[in-house]
Amino acid sequence: MNDTIYTYQQLYQFALNVFKSMGCSNEDATLATSVLLSADLRGIDSHGIARLVGYVRLWEVGRINPTPNIHIVHETPSTAVVDGDKGLGLVVAPRAMQIAIDKAKQVGTGWVSVKNSNHFGIAGYHAMMALSQDMIGMAMTNASALVAPTYSAEKLLGTNPIAVAVPAGKEAPFVADFATTTAANGKLEIAQRKNEPIPKGWAQDAAGHATTDAAILKKGGALLPLGSEKEQGSHKGYALGSIVDIFSGVLSGASFGPWAPPFPAYVPMPENMPGEGLGHFLGAMRIDAFRPAADFKNNMDQWLNRFRTAQPIEGQTQVYVAGDIERSMEGARMKNGIPLVAEVVKDLSELATKLSIAF
């Protein structure tokens, strides 16, 4: 491993300067940096600072507006559609989540579907915004099509993640944040770098056959929905990815399915796009809109404790609750620093030179 360790503060200052040099306001650059680096802290390296160069490229080709007029297009007491005005998803999504939280304060829950946005970092960040408000938070986004539905040779869905954060009392909260595929694309990229095969069930080739080729996406292959194959329930993962696409894309008026805009700036935009930009869906539910928060937290602590102390299977030492591993990683990386692979360090160094920013 040729990793270089950086402190959180080092990467924070660099990313902040990059967003500022794109023309973001101080406030937006700060928000975008916090969202982006939450991925590195939590160990979701594919969605963190490794993507900074990609955001800059989208800005260079005019697909990201650094000074967006993020605004509500339509609303009811518990809902809104937000137009992200081509802003950074890293800024648009937390703003939209704040609207959901504000609505939940008023009428119990708030649900915001977003169009005209871009990649929003890790879904978990936005969902976790609800925790300090004693609310359950939810976040989803669609993404460019890399995933083949069950029985499909065509890629029609993104890895379309779902995050749900649930507050607790004394126990650490429940924070689920997962792609609706068997494996995230980042895992295939890691296997490619190491020249290793991928496990069966992660991807199919162009004809729809099982494959262990980590580079299969470049050869007409596709990621598989959670479940891998029909017999193991891939139609369920396909349904989940569809729900995310419909809630994020169709409900907001963003593009959807195979028309979702690609993240790499060099990939041409799909033809005849049916909507505007990428879509997100954000939700907040006030706990005490259902039952007294103290009662809920007592029961939630009992739930969390029961699962965390469950008897492990042979060969394992611990049963984890969603978010436990990421929380532990966050503590460790804040203390010991964040390792970056050589390719990412090279990308960031080149970016620093181009923008005349210290790295």
Add this chain to the structure above:
Amino acid sequence: MNDTIYTYQQLYQFALNVFKSMGCSNEDATLATSVLLSADLRGIDSHGIARLVGYVRLWEVGRINPTPNIHIVHETPSTAVVDGDKGLGLVVAPRAMQIAIDKAKQVGTGWVSVKNSNHFGIAGYHAMMALSQDMIGMAMTNASALVAPTYSAEKLLGTNPIAVAVPAGKEAPFVADFATTTAANGKLEIAQRKNEPIPKGWAQDAAGHATTDAAILKKGGALLPLGSEKEQGSHKGYALGSIVDIFSGVLSGASFGPWAPPFPAYVPMPENMPGEGLGHFLGAMRIDAFRPAADFKNNMDQWLNRFRTAQPIEGQTQVYVAGDIERSMEGARMKNGIPLVAEVVKDLSELATKLSIAF
């Protein structure tokens, strides 16, 4: 196959008479019958009339109240907790869904968490109630623990299904309805009856090893979450099952996790149950609380058509959207009748004799 074919009307009249002889009002018996038989029509045989004997047994031991006072315990403009008063889940859930729909009419969305209920049939029925209102419908329920979390030797979650129904224009709607496990328990029961092994990835033995033994649940084994194993993403299926349990059980004040009440009346209730009965979670979102319904339906039609006409993989002829297979089954069974296996016919015949009802 020693199946006997019954018309929908024959089974409907029988189930209606059974619910009436349990003491249900005419209105409740009619509703319960419609919900129960929607499973048989849609080909989800494990949740239909095959369970009628089980509901009667729960009534016999006093766990189902045929004349419940279903009532709102707490509410806000967009939320409610409903106490099912030990009523049939087949009656409690559609009543709670109606409350969600009524709230969505007022403030855009409605979300109802239910305690003190029982098994509610197929989740899809309740979610689909929203379709005729131009709303997206959602339904979930927790259930008695048959599923081991990732790395757990203990069974802590039910098969905890999720249903989401989305209206469309000219195209048939999107209706997802799936257990958050790799395979439903009903599929293991079918394999047991046929004395056949189950595919790898459906279940684990008492030590947590992979197994193809269809009877493994009787030997301390467990169903596996969607994803089967960690490497294939079982922690995601485990997270989904957890979300359903928290929304249905913890948010309402029902029992949850390993304490969810068992369906078979002969299985003793768990000790120290933390809540009341089984829990459900029902949601409705008005389409035009986000964007004009006609615009949404146009885009939804485009979405559905694109997926339904996708290029299939080798060996397949068609890519399906969630709900397509069940809809086709519903049409066929309404016309040609509903096949029942010999064991179910025997159970129903004995029930008919006991209750002095014609079958």
